[in-house]
Amino acid sequence: MTAGTAKGTKLIDNERVTVWEWRFAKPGDNTGWHKHGHDYVVVPLTDGKLRIASAAGDSIAEMKAGAPYFRQEGVEHDVINATDGEYSFIEIELK
Numbered sequence: 001m002t003a004g005t006a007k008g009t010k011l012i013d014n015e016r017v018t019v020w021e022w023r024f025a026k027p028g029d030n031t032g033w034h035k036h037g038h039d040y041v042v043v044p045l046t047d048g049k050l051r052i053a054s055a056a057g058d059s060i061a062e063m064k065a066g067a068p069y070f071r072q073e074g075v076e077h078d079v080i081n082a083t084d085g086e087y088s089f090i091e092i093e094l095k
Contacts, residue, residue: 002032002033002034002078003032004029004030004032004078005024005028005029005030006022006023006024006025006029006030006031006079006081007022007023007025008020008021008022008031009021009023011090015095016094016095017092017093017095018092018093019090019091019092019093020090020091020093021045021088021089021090021091022079022088022089022090022091023088024081024086024087024088025086026081026085026086027081027082027083027084027085028080028081029080029081029087030078030079030080030081031078031080032078033053033076033077033078034076034077034078035073035074035075035076035077036071036073036074036075036093037073037093038093038094038095039070039072039093040070040071040073040091040092040093041068041069041070041071041091041092042068042069042071042090043067043068043089043090043092044063044064044065044066044067044088044089045088045089045090046063046065046083046086046087046089047063047064047065048063048081048082048083048087049061049062049063049082049083050063050079050080050081050082050083050087051079051080051081051082052077052078052079052080053077053078053079053080054075054076054077055076060082063087063089
């Protein structure tokens with residue numbers, strides 16, 4: 001995993017879940033390349049766009065506040081703020 005410029009704050013970490021809040025202060029801020037060891041759910045806190053970079057190429061995800069989505073473990077990727085301003089989401093990793 002490489003360090004990115006987005007700010008990740010661990011909110012909960014127990015034997016069942018890990019919950020993070022991710023804040024991207026400006027366009028281009030990123031999580032850094034990483035791979036999830038467990039399935040996870042992302043809940044956007046704001047509307048916006050994220051660029052998802054992976055070995056398969058880049059894609060743009062249109063995010064809607066409060067509309068969760070599910071991802072499976074194992075894909076190495078970097079998440080980049082493609083919104084004109086600040087962006088944030090909650091990430092719930094299932095153990």
